[in-house]
Amino acid sequence: MSSRDRSLKTLITTMPIVEISAYFSIDRLLPELKWVADAAVNATNVEKVQAIQTDLERLVSNDSISAPLILTFAVMGKPNFKGSSNLTSSLRYDSSDTYIVGNVLGAVAICKILGLKTFLFSSRLSVKDANSKSELRQRLAMESVEIRVVFDDQRGLSSADVIELFKQSRTFDSSMSLPHIADSQGVISDKSYPLSPFIEELISRTDMELYGGVNFDAKHVKVSERYIATEYVLFKMIVGAVAGVRKQEYSKMSKDVTLNSGESISSVLSGGYIDFVVAFTKGWLEPLRRDFVGNRSGYHLSPQVWQALGLTIHQLVSDGASIEELNIAGKVLGQLNYSKNAKHWSNCSVMELDSKGRIYKNAASSTRQFRVGLFEYFENLLKTAF
Structure with missing residues (x-):
């Protein structure tokens, strides 16, 4: 033909x-x-x-x-x-x-x-x-x-x-489900989606390029690459930081998530909320700089950990934490050992040792439960630290 x-x-x-x-x-x-x-x-x-x-x-x-x-x-x-x-x-x-x-x-x-x-x-x-x-x-x-x-x-x-x-x-042929793609008219995600400027700002203000940078072409980070996060993971992290677990779970990059108050996430971020996210993330990244290069198999590269950190930010801001306190909280959690054999994971309700008793793995029945369990663990650690 x-x-x-x-x-x-x-x-x-x-x-x-x-x-x-x-x-x-x-x-x-x-x-x-x-x-x-x-x-x-x-x-x-x-x-x-x-x-x-x-x-x-x-x-x-x-x-x-x-x-x-x-x-x-x-x-x-x-x-x-x-x-x-x-x-x-x-x-x-x-x-x-x-x-x-x-x-x-x-x-x-x-x-x-x-x-x-x-x-x-x-x-x-x-x-x-x-x-x-x-x-x-x-x-x-x-x-x-x-x-x-x-x-x-x-x-x-x-x-x-x-x-x-x-x-x-x-x-x-509309049979394929690609839930996080931005534009239903095409499959190549452009950079004009609502939270794009805030992701770029977070990357820039926390100097993520110094730690390995962000991958804009994949959903999750690979151990063999230099990246520390992906655009998609940062999107989910920011949504969790502003709107909590439910909005984080069901949000799509193409849409500006609306909060229960009727306000959009982009307007909340524009109003200064991005400063909270930056302060916490910057504090968390600094102690982990060497690990992002030397320990590519740890949980610090897990998308669920990053999203749990977003939920942690949401809780801290809801409790009235200041920007300085968010930065300190980030540093506290950044000093954790994120290696998969770190013994402190035994205190986390959604972690368990593998059959050989060598590394800790996800013990939750779903990724959402794993993410929430990590957030609750981080929250308890911060309560003990302060």
């Missing part, structure tokens, strides 16, 4: 599921879209991937009627295309130049069925599953899927073009 007066083309074909990985890269996204893998790891997408797997399994088990699964890939650069009058065409390209842009969750479901590496969730098959569903997986592997390959053999596709195709596919 090609459009009049445009060099962009689409080749449509079918192939067995088992052959997809031989022709296309299905274990990765375009590097510029790596934040998608973070944003899409949520319960909604887990359920959707499972639903796709279940439907595919039902198809081969019951011989039920079903339209083929459709996957869309984009080819970067200029592939070699040869058309033909007898409707048989050929396309030559390097599979490493291909990226999934349509029906991402369908591709993930296929990876999970075949036990292939995927960029979302774990696709590793247990020995039990591999043995119990061996025949089913073999039958699924031979099931045909429809493949659409978008390419431009004249001008070539750039990474920006691939991103645009990904954005369009999200508009046409």
